[in-house]
Amino acid sequence: MLIPLRPGELQRLIPAVATGNQFRVSLGNPREVLQRLMIAAIGGVITLLISQSQMSSRWGPFWLVAGVVFLLYVLWGPILQAGQRNATLRRYPAAALFEGEVADVITRERVENRHEQADSRGRLELVENRRTWMLLELEDEEGYLGRVAFPMEKKHQSIRRGSLIRCLVLSERKDFSKIGALSDAWLPGLRMWVGEYPFLLRPAFEELCQRRLTSRR
Structure with missing residues (x-):
């Protein structure tokens, strides 16, 4: 019926935005979590180092924000992935x-x-x-x-x-x-x-x- x-x-x-249950599933297995941590750490450290050398220029704040975004990748990555999966059915x-x-x-x-x-x-x-x-x-x-x-x-x-x-x-x-x-x-x-x-x-x-x-x- x-x-x-x-x-x-x-x-x-x-929902358009990931729920807690969807976040846990999208977080993936330990290997995927480790990959995200490595991307976040490497990307965050590199961009923050660049921001330190560019603080006197107008691009300094941009690199600082980019570094913070990279460091938070382990959180927003699964949220973005869950939102994309939800969108496949919402459409x-x-x-x-x-x-x-x-x-x-x-x-x-x-x-x-x-x-x-x-x-x-x-x-x-x-x-x-x-x-x-x-x-x-x-x-x-x-x-x-x-x-x-x-x-x-x-x-x-x-x-x-x-x-x-x-x-x-x-x-x-x-x-x-x-x-x-x-x-x-x-x-x-x-x-x-x-x-x-x-x-x-x-x-x-x-x-x-x-x-x-x-x-x-």
């Missing part, structure tokens, strides 16, 4: 609330990253870091809708075929004849959220589901 959103509801459900002209069920549950191994390391004989070998992902196929009375994929955790083992599931459906077309994207999803029977990235303001989405779906019944 698809229930089109009213004007302004999509923007209230997916769609048509959005609808979906209620259906899990048609199938699939698990797959995905390669997270590859790197070379020396073995006991000193020879380089390729090492792959893999992670198990869960893929949920969604459908309703009209048929197949799409797929939600996310890194699998122990709590996700309770998800079964037929589980009730709700999410947002985004499309370029008002009739939703072609689906552009799906948001993260809510399984009310399990009180569980799933998805690779937390697009939705979750309490607001749960409240919307209760209000709009109850009025339909």
Whole structure:
């Protein structure tokens, strides 16, 4: 079942500015955090040193501000990234609330990253870091809708075929004849959220589901 959103509801459900939960996800793994710290430290130190040598010129304040911006990159980098991800869904002209069920549950191994390391004989070998992902196929009375994929955790083992599931459906077309994207999803029977990235303001989405779906019944 698809229930089109009213004007302004999509923007209230997916914020333009990153939430705390979105910031934590966008911060990334320890390796990505370390990369940001290195960029912030190197860029900040270099620009601050330049600003010290240029304090007597009109460019001194500019380099000082640039140095501070670099030093804060570890904070504003994830915020900017989250805002960009939110914008990918906020741009769609048509959005609808979906209620259906899990048609199938699939698990797959995905390669997270590859790197070379020396073995006991000193020879380089390729090492792959893999992670198990869960893929949920969604459908309703009209048929197949799409797929939600996310890194699998122990709590996700309770998800079964037929589980009730709700999410947002985004499309370029008002009739939703072609689906552009799906948001993260809510399984009310399990009180569980799933998805690779937390697009939705979750309490607001749960409240919307209760209000709009109850009025339909």
